[in-house]
Amino acid sequence: MSTRIFGERVQRNNDERLLTGGGRYVDDIPLSGALHVAFVRSPFARAQIISIDTSIAKEHPGVIKVYTYKDIGNLDVEMPLLIPHPALHSPKTQRPLAHDDVFYVGQTVVMVVAIDRYVAEDAARLVDVEYSDPFNCSIEIEEAVLDDAPLVHPDVPNNVAAHCIQVSGNPDKAFQEAEHYTKLKVRVDRSTAAPMECRAVAARFDAVSGELTVWDGTQAPISVRGGIASIFNLDEDKVRVIAPDVGGGFGQKVLLFYPDELLVPFAAMDLDRPVKYIEDRTENFLGSTQERTQIHDVELAATKDGVVLGLKDNFLHDTGAFIPYGIAVAQVASTGILGPYRIPNSRVEYKAIYTPIVPVTPYRGCGRPHACFAIERAMDQLADELGLDRFEVRRRNLISEDEFPYERPNLLFADGLAVIYDSGQYAKALDMIIEKINLDEFNTQQKAAAQEGKYLGLGLSFYVEATGIGPYEGGHIKVHPITGKVYVNTGLTTQGQGHETVFAQIVADQLGVSPEDVILVEGDTGAFDWGVATYASRAAVVSGNAIHLAAQKARKIVLDAAGNMLEASVDDLELGGGEVRVRGSDVSVSLAAVATACNPLRYAFNEAAQAATQFAPAARSDEPALGDGRAPGVETTAYYAPPHATWAYGVHAAIVEVDPGLCSIDIKRYICVHDCGNMINPTIVEGQVMGGVAQGMGGAFYERVEFDSEGNPRNANFMDFLVPYATEVSQIELHHIETPSPLNPLGVKGVGEAGTIPVAPVIASAIEDALKPFGIKRLHHVPLSPNSIYEALQESGGDFNSKL
Amino acid sequence: MKTHITTTVNGEPEEFLCETEQTLLDILRDELNLTGSKEGCSSGDCGACSIILNGRLVCACLVLAVEAEGQKIETIEGMADGEELHPLQKNFLKDAALQCGICTPGFLIAAKALLEKNLNPTEKEVRYWLAGNLCRCTGYDKIIRSVLNTAEEMRRK
Ligand code: FES
Ligand code: FES
Numbered sequence: 037m038s039t040r041i042f043g044e045r046v047q048r049n050n051d052e053r054l055l056t057g058g059g060r061y062v063d064d065i066p067l068s069g070a071l072h073v074a075f076v077r078s079p080f081a082r083a084q085i086i087s088i089d090t091s092i093a094k095e096h097p098g099v100i101k102v103y104t105y106k107d108i109g110n111l112d113v114e115m116p117l118l119i120p121h122p123a124l125h126s127p128k129t130q131r132p133l134a135h136d137d138v139f140y141v142g143q144t145v146v147m148v149v150a151i152d153r154y155v156a157e158d159a160a161r162l163v164d165v166e167y168s169d170p171f172n173c174s175i176e177i178e179e180a181v182l183d184d185a186p187l188v189h190p191d192v193p194n195n196v197a198a199h200c201i202q203v204s205g206n207p208d209k210a211f212q213e214a215e216h217y218t219k220l221k222v223r224v225d226r227s228t229a230a231p232m233e234c235r236a237v238a239a240r241f242d243a244v245s246g247e248l249t250v251w252d253g254t255q256a257p258i259s260v261r262g263g264i265a266s267i268f269n270l271d272e273d274k275v276r277v278i279a280p281d282v283g284g285g286f287g288q289k290v291l292l293f294y295p296d297e298l299l300v301p302f303a304a305m306d307l308d309r310p311v312k313y314i315e316d317r318t319e320n321f322l323g324s325t326q327e328r329t330q331i332h333d334v335e336l337a338a339t340k341d342g343v344v345l346g347l348k349d350n351f352l353h354d355t356g357a358f359i360p361y362g363i364a365v366a367q368v369a370s371t372g373i374l375g376p377y378r379i380p381n382s383r384v385e386y387k388a389i390y391t392p393i394v395p396v397t398p399y400r401g402c403g404r405p406h407a408c409f410a411i412e413r414a415m416d417q418l419a420d421e422l423g424l425d426r427f428e429v430r431r432r433n434l435i436s437e438d439e440f441p442y443e444r445p446n447l448l449f450a451d452g453l454a455v456i457y458d459s460g461q462y463a464k465a466l467d468m469i470i471e472k473i474n475l476d477e478f479n480t481q482q483k484a485a486a487q488e489g490k491y492l493g494l495g496l497s498f499y500v501e502a503t504g505i506g507p508y509e510g511g512h513i514k515v516h517p518i519t520g521k522v523y524v525n526t527g528l529t530t531q532g533q534g535h536e537t538v539f540a541q542i543v544a545d546q547l548g549v550s551p552e553d554v555i556l557v558e559g560d561t562g563a564f565d566w567g568v569a570t571y572a573s574r575a576a577v578v579s580g581n582a583i584h585l586a587a588q589k590a591r592k593i594v595l596d597a598a599g600n601m602l603e604a605s606v607d608d609l610e611l612g613g614g615e616v617r618v619r620g621s622d623v624s625v626s627l628a629a630v631a632t633a634c635n636p637l638r639y640a641f642n643e644a645a646q647a648a649t650q651f652a653p654a655a656r657s658d659e660p661a662l663g664d665g666r667a668p669g670v671e672t673t674a675y676y677a678p679p680h681a682t683w684a685y686g687v688h689a690a691i692v693e694v695d696p697g698l699c700s701i702d703i704k705r706y707i708c709v710h711d712c713g714n715m716i717n718p719t720i721v722e723g724q725v726m727g728g729v730a731q732g733m734g735g736a737f738y739e740r741v742e743f744d745s746e747g748n749p750r751n752a753n754f755m756d757f758l759v760p761y762a763t764e765v766s767q768i769e770l771h772h773i774e775t776p777s778p779l780n781p782l783g784v785k786g787v788g789e790a791g792t793i794p795v796a797p798v799i800a801s802a803i804e805d806a807l808k809p810f811g812i813k814r815l816h817h818v819p820l821s822p823n824s825i826y827e828a829l830q831e832s833g834g835d836f837n838s839k840l
Numbered sequence: 841m842k843t844h845i846t847t848t849v850n851g852e853p854e855e856f857l858c859e860t861e862q863t864l865l866d867i868l869r870d871e872l873n874l875t876g877s878k879e880g881c882s883s884g885d886c887g888a889c890s891i892i893l894n895g896r897l898v899c900a901c902l903v904l905a906v907e908a909e910g911q912k913i914e915t916i917e918g919m920a921d922g923e924e925l926h927p928l929q930k931n932f933l934k935d936a937a938l939q940c941g942i943c944t945p946g947f948l949i950a951a952k953a954l955l956e957k958n959l960n961p962t963e964k965e966v967r968y969w970l971a972g973n974l975c976r977c978t979g980y981d982k983i984i985r986s987v988l989n990t991a992e993e994m995r996r997k
Contacts, residue, residue, distance in 0.1 A: 723939055
């Protein structure tokens with residue numbers, strides 16, 4: 037009866053719908069008579085708009101209206117800067133429709149609304165926008181920051197949007213005292229989340245009630261609602277934002293606002309018709325935000341034994357043409373660079389640089405993959421330079437179990453709070469991965485393979501991830517009187533992470549029901565409208581704990597009421613099987629009946645309800661029907677605000693075979709050891725990690741959004757931008773450690789982004805190890821392609837051909 | 841001028857009117873309300889729109905609706921036998937082979953087409969057959985296991 041459902045491999049409980057074609061993503065919502073939007077987008081990175089002629093487009097049959105910046109009233113403003121920061125001295129955000137200048141290829145210039153998507157897109161081609169000659173521009177951040185570089189925004193010198201320095205300890209002293217210095221420069225290229233569902237927005241305005249309903253494939257419905265209400269000057273209660281089923285997000289869908297998120301509701305109100313915009317794949321590459329390019333110059337100061345005393349990192353961060361999400365990505369990188377290592381002294385300096393290409397906001401990993409690549413490549417190099425084992429160098433620097441909580445004085449994380457690692461067993465993770473790799477066996481295999489002219493390599497990388505940041509989320513619980521089913525709401529939303537299942541498990545434990553009887557409704561401001569969004573691997577931590585607290589309150593109400601109904605002491609009651617029972621007896625009452633009885637009734641609708649009406653003996657009392665401070669029903673709300681982030685971590689390793697002739701790589705084994713605190717559902721955790729690793733493999737090998745020197749995207753489709761298919765992702769071996777977080781009641785940490793973070797350094801480390809006989813140059817640039825391996829072999833100067 | 845098309849969809853006769861430029865995917869979704877087939881790219885690269893046309897696995901985004909005249913169309917909506925899920929659907933459910941679910945109809949249809957041709961595929965064959973379908977959430981492994989498990993189960997029957 038009291039078996040805990042938390043921690044069990046409960047089957048995902050929302051899938052039958054999705055498996056039978058019953059998923060309801062924005063484009064699947066039936067909206068009769070809906071109009072469709074198509075955008076005219078800038079063909080230039082930087083240019084001035086001289087004139088816009090919409091006359092022919094307007095005449096096109098089926099076109100309802102064509103909007104330029106002149107036609108959108110109050111919306112012709114710069115969109116909000118979401119996360120201001122003192123270091124962000126020159127913030128620039130975009131207007132919904134370009135006004136005067138364009139700043140990147142793909143920027144929205146004109147909106148066409150027509151009877152269907154075909155007509156809208158045809159008409160968009162009939163809009164004549166005249167531009168000046170395109171301005172010079174600099175796509176490369178290292179060039180863009182130079183004194184004579186062309187400027188993206190004329191009033192932002194050197195294209196520097198933000199400049200930030202964070203110092204912890206005394207790095208200068210550490211560098212004086214060190215015996216060895218390791219220096220390197222690493223680079224991660226631009227990528228994009230490419231969720232399988234592109235972004236989508238639909239809106240309907242009800243002129244009678246004055247209510248605006250917006251269906252938005254967003255990770256942040258409540259924040260979108262707040263923003264729309266504020267920009268359109270409407271009461272929040274008149275705006276309902278629903279994120280229905282959302283086909284993946286990975287950060288790309290957390291920005292507010294994309295132009296369409298404002299323009300579609302605007303058009304729906306203006307035209308008094310439902311309007312929708314379904315982004316196509318090319319537009320997802322042109323207009324939805326991207327991430328990743330950073331160049332780090334890292335230096336370690338160490339003892340001869342490989343103990344790192346200090347770190348200096350100076351990096352450039354590409355923020356694209358605008359910086360609506362502030363410096364979150366760079367800030368996360370700037371603290372993540374110290375990894376799981378003690379490194380007591382550090383100085384990190386970065387600049388966020390404008391480039392005239394798609395703006396940057398967080399993509400799964402958010403600055404961590406870059407920082408992890410930098411520090412982990414540095415640790416490998418340090419080991420190599422000192423002639424030490426790569427595993428051993430890490431062991432000497434890992435924060436040990438008895439050092440938690442481990443604070444990094446003076447550093448601030450991206451949530452503005454202190455960097456305090458809450459718990460972990462880093463050395464245990466290292467031991468575990470060594471055991472799982474079976475190092476001795478690998479060494480033998482590597483030698484044997486070399487005899488046959490085959491090149492095996494082993495790579496590894498640690499990672500840490502600050503998860504579950506604030507400000508807060510809420511949980512609302514209501515037990516239904518008729519069915520006894522438990523409805524749960526929270527403000528954030530899912531893009532496939534299985535919230536319906538894990539949150540149900542949390543509630544099921546408290547209320548003694550089966551998880552199938554717990555129904556989660558989230559992502560709908562009409563259901564619950566306090567909260568923030570899904571980002572920073574925070575749903576399980578922040579909403580999970582809020583829901584847990586609400587469920588505890590509901591449990592108390594149920595027990596008190598059942599105690600009265602059964603005339604038993606609360607201590608003698610137990611919950612299970614959807615009922616409350618007096619322990620050791622067959623006296624019980626169903627949860628549905630308790631919920632009914634908790635609501636003093638005038639009218640009976642069934643037998644249980646009769647007992648709750650005024651003339652029923654059980655309800656007779658001289659007191660008011662509801663005691664002081666009591667609300668009707670079993671309904672509770674609670675909120676959880678974390679004190680600061682909780683730090684998950686892990687270590688990955690891979691064994692690869694490299695064919696130096698073809699420069700091809702075959703991943704023989706990929707092993708993860710990870711710790712996300714107490715696991716609510718290991719099956720779901722595995723899904724998160726495996727999906728993350730697959731995206732990490734994309735980042736390690738394939739995913740590079742390419743622009744030519746004029747800022748034109750060169751691979752804005754799935755033929756040319758390579759996302760791994762089933763043929764590219766290897767099987768993944770997964771091992772769990774569970775170190776509870778002391779920060780929250782459930783002891784959980786986030787896991788959504790974890791898998792993605794360390795893959796690139798693991799692969800680079802493995803390839804280097806495999807090609808050691810050739811003495812190849814260090815692999816410091818991802819994604820790694822056969823080309824880059826070929827170049828590294830050519831530059832190695834070693835006798836490359838004779839070894840083949 | 842709209843064209844009148846007569847087809848069979850999931851075993852039932854179906855007719856519709858369409859413009860010559862309309863894709864079969866759009867007609868299925870917008871006219872026939874069969875929104876289980878999804879648009880992931882409109883260029884034949886992601887498989888989210890996979891359907892079976894006269895026994896052949898195709899991308900509905902690359903088929904014009906007018907080409908469907910006289911053809912037999914199978915979509916995700918016809919995969920279960922009433923309430924009884926197809927073995928692939930059952931195993932996807934059991935093996936947690938989906939997350940956001942937007943790619944799932946495409947994978948199921950593609951896997952069904954594979955198992956109709958070859959009930960004893962190797963892992964490599966499954967991976968290569970499904971290499972027309974993109975999934976951004978799962979990392980594929982659970983999908984592949986699920987298809988292999990289903991094949992084994994169906995062989996035993
Ligand atoms: S939508 Fe048809 S293959 Fe992607
Ligand atoms: S489950 Fe989301 S894309 Fe496959």
